[in-house]
Amino acid sequence: MLPGESVLTFQPPSITKGIVIIVGGYGSGKSEVAVNLARHLATDGPPENRPITIADLDIVNPYFRSREATERLQQLGIQAIHPRGGSRYADLPIILPDIKAGIINRNGTVILDVGGDDAGARVLSSLADAFVPGEYELAIVLNANRPFTANVDGCLKTMSEIEGSSRLKFTGLISNTHLLEDTSEETVLSGLVLAREVSDRTGLPVLFLSASAEVLSRIEPKEIDVPVLPLTRMLLKPWETND
Amino acid sequence: MAKILMKGNEAIAEAALKAGATNYFCYPITPQTEVAEYLSRRMPEVGGVFLQGESELAVANMLFGASSTGKRVFTTSSSPGISLMQEAISYMAGAQLPVVIVNIMRGGPGLGGILPAQSDYFQATKAGGHGDYRVLVLAPSTIQEAVDLMMLAFHLADKYRNPVMMIGDGMIGQMMEPVEFPEKYKEPPLPPKTWAATGAKGRKPIIIKSLYLDPNLLEDNAWTLHDKYEQMKKEEVRFERYKVSAKNRILLVAYGTMARICQTAIDELEKKRISVGLFRPISLFPFPEKQIYQEAGKKNIGDVLVIEMSMAQMYEDVDRAVRGQKQVSFFGRTGGIVPSPEDVVEQIEKLIDKRKPKAKKKKA
Numbered sequence: 080m081l082p083g084e085s086v087l088t089f090q091p092p093s094i095t096k097g098i099v100i101i102v103g104g105y106g107s108g109k110s111e112v113a114v115n116l117a118r119h120l121a122t123d124g125p126p127e128n129r130p131i132t133i134a135d136l137d138i139v140n141p142y143f144r145s146r147e148a149t150e151r152l153q154q155l156g157i158q159a160i161h162p163r164g165g166s167r168y169a170d171l172p173i174i175l176p177d178i179k180a181g182i183i184n185r186n187g188t189v190i191l192d193v194g195g196d197d198a199g200a201r202v203l204s205s206l207a208d209a210f211v212p213g214e215y216e217l218a219i220v221l222n223a224n225r226p227f228t229a230n231v232d233g234c235l236k237t238m239s240e241i242e243g244s245s246r247l248k249f250t251g252l253i254s255n256t257h258l259l260e261d262t263s264e265e266t267v268l269s270g271l272v273l274a275r276e277v278s279d280r281t282g283l284p285v286l287f288l289s290a291s292a293e294v295l296s297r298i299e300p301k302e303i304d305v306p307v308l309p310l311t312r313m314l315l316k317p318w319e320t321n322d
Numbered sequence: 323m324a325k326i327l328m329k330g331n332e333a334i335a336e337a338a339l340k341a342g343a344t345n346y347f348c349y350p351i352t353p354q355t356e357v358a359e360y361l362s363r364r365m366p367e368v369g370g371v372f373l374q375g376e377s378e379l380a381v382a383n384m385l386f387g388a389s390s391t392g393k394r395v396f397t398t399s400s401s402p403g404i405s406l407m408q409e410a411i412s413y414m415a416g417a418q419l420p421v422v423i424v425n426i427m428r429g430g431p432g433l434g435g436i437l438p439a440q441s442d443y444f445q446a447t448k449a450g451g452h453g454d455y456r457v458l459v460l461a462p463s464t465i466q467e468a469v470d471l472m473m474l475a476f477h478l479a480d481k482y483r484n485p486v487m488m489i490g491d492g493m494i495g496q497m498m499e500p501v502e503f504p505e506k507y508k509e510p511p512l513p514p515k516t517w518a519a520t521g522a523k524g525r526k527p528i529i530i531k532s533l534y535l536d537p538n539l540l541e542d543n544a545w546t547l548h549d550k551y552e553q554m555k556k557e558e559v560r561f562e563r564y565k566v567s568a569k570n571r572i573l574l575v576a577y578g579t580m581a582r583i584c585q586t587a588i589d590e591l592e593k594k595r596i597s598v599g600l601f602r603p604i605s606l607f608p609f610p611e612k613q614i615y616q617e618a619g620k621k622n623i624g625d626v627l628v629i630e631m632s633m634a635q636m637y638e639d640v641d642r643a644v645r646g647q648k649q650v651s652f653f654g655r656t657g658g659i660v661p662s663p664e665d666v667v668e669q670i671e672k673l674i675d676k677r678k679p680k681a682k683k684k685k686a
Contacts, residue, residue: 224500318585
C-alpha cells in the first residue's frame with residue numbers, strides 16, 4: 080500500500096451551506112481546521128462549493144491565527160479576509176466591512192474562523208443579522224485533550240457559553256482531538272467517542288473528523304463512520320517543518 | 323498523569339497551582355492574558371486568591387504585602403507591564419521577600435508591539451530596578467520546561483528569599499504543546515518562614531521593610547544579598563547542550579524558543595556535514611559563565627555565535643564569558659520578527675566562508 084493511500088478511502092466532508100462558522104474552545108485547533116477545510120474545498124471539493132473565501136475573525140488570540148497562512152491560501156485561489164497593515168498583527172476588535180459584505184454577497188462558500196471560547200465568539204453577535212437560519216453551519220471544534228473540553232459536561236458548558244455570546248445555535252460538531260506531535264491513532268479515535276457522546280446528548284451531527292494525514296494513514300477507514308478531513312499543518316511554529 | 327494539550331500561558335498557571343501558589347495578582351496584557359483568564363476560573367476552585375489590580379504598580383505592591391505573610395505569591399505580565407513593576411521588585415529584593423514573576427516578552431522599547439521578542443534580557447538579568455540586587459532568572463524553551471521551571475521558581479524564591487523571574491518570548495505563552503504534570507509535586511525541604519508577618523500574638527512584631535536609614539545597616543543588607551547571589555552562582559546554574567561534540571566547528575549560544583530554531587538549523591547543517599553545537603543557558607542569572615568559557619575554549623571551536631530575538635543583549639554576557647579566547651559574533655532579529663532556521667543556517671555558512679583559506683593568486 081502506498082503511504083497515505085488509505086486516507087483516500089475515507090469519506091470527505093460534504094459542505095452544503097454557503098457559510099461555515101468554525102468556533103471552539105481556545106486551542107481546539109479551529110484555525111488549522113478552517114484553513115485545511117478551505118484548502119480541501121478549493122482543491123478537491125465539488126465545484127458548487129467554489130469559490131472559497133476564508134475570513135479570520137479571531138480578535139482574541141495574538142498569534143497562530145489563520146491569517147498567517149494567507150499567502151499560501153491565496154496561491155490556491157482562496158480569498159483571505161483579515162485586517163491589513165499594522166492591524167494584521169493586533170488583537171483588536173476590528174470587524175472589517177468586507178466580512179459582512181462577503182457574507183451577504185457571497186458566491187460559493189465563506190468560512191469564518193472565529194476566536195476561542197465565548198470571548199472569541201462574541202464577534203459573531205455583531206454579524207448576527209447577516210446569518211439566515213438554514214443557510215449557515217455553526218460548528219464547534221472539539222479536542223478531548225484540552226482541559227475544559229475533556230468530557231461531555233465540559234463540552235456542553237463551552238457550547239452553551241458560545242451560543243450565549245454569539246446569539247447563534249450550533250448545527251454540528253467537528254471531532255479534532257489531537258496532541259500535536261504526540262497524536263496517536265487512539266488519540267483520534269478516543270476523541271470520536273467523545274464527539275459521539277456530545278452528539279447523542281445534543282442531537283447535533285458530527286460533520287466530520289479531522290486529524291493529521293500521517294496519523295490517518297495508520298487508521299482503518301472502517302473505524303471512522305463519519306466524514307474525514309485530513310490535515311496538513313499550515314500554522315507551524317518557526318522551528319517546525321512539514322516533512 | 324496523562325499528557326494534555328496546553329497553551330503555554332495556561333500551563334504556567336496550572337504549574338503555579340501545583341507548586342502551592344495561593345495568591346495571584348495580575349493586570350491583563352497581551353501576550354500573557356490567558357494566565358489571568360485561566361486562573362480566574364481555577365483559583366476559586368483551589369481556594370486561592372485571584373485579584374485583578376487597577377494597574378501593574380498596584381499588582382506589584384500587592385505581591386509585596388501578600389509575600390510578607392509567607393504565602394506563595396506570583397504575577398505574570400509582559401514587557402511594558404514588567405517595567406511598571408520594577409520599583410516593587412527592588413523593594414521585595416531589598417526586603418528579602420520570595421515572589422515569582424513571569425514575563426512573557428513582546429517587542430519593545432516602549433509600548434512596542436505584541437509579537438514575540440527577547441528584548442528584556444538586560445532588564446531581567448541586571449536588576450531592572452534600583453539598588454544592589456539581582457533576581458534569579460529562568461528561561462524555558464518548551465511548554466513542559468515552562469511547567470517544570472515554574473514549579474522550581476517557587477522553591478528557589480523561598481530558598482533564597484528573593485524574587486525569581488521566569489522569562490519567555492511571546493511564543494512560550496501562546497503556543498500549544500502536550501504537557502504532563504506530576505501527580506504530586508515534591509520539593510526538597512525548606513526552613514520554616516520565621517520571618518513572615520503572620521500575627522504578633524505571643525511574640526514580638528515582625529517588621530518587613532527595605533528602608534535602612536543607618537548606612538551601616540543598609541550596607542549589611544547589601545552584603546547579605548550579595549552572599550545570596552554568590553550562593554546562586556554556585557548552586558543554581560542551569561544549562562543544556564545540543565549536539566555539542568569534538569567535531570563542532572561553531573558553538574551557538576541561544577536561549578528560550580530561539581534555541582529550538584537553532585536546533586532545527588543544526589539538524590539541517592548536519593545533512594551538509596557542517597557540525598555545529600548549541601549551548602542553551604536555562605538560568606540567565608546566574609549565567610553559565612564557566613561552562614561557556616570551557617566550551618568556547620575547546621580547540622575544535624572556531625567561532626562562537628550568539629543568536630537572539632533582541633539586539634545583542636545576551637551577547638554581552640557570552641562575550642564576557644568567552645574572555646577573548648574566540649571571536650564572538652551576533653545575529654538576531656527583533657520587534658516581533660523571529661529568525662527562521664534558514665536565517666540561522668545562512669549566518670553559520672557566512673562564518674565558515676570567512677574562515678576558509680583564500681586561494682593564493684599566482685604571481686604573473
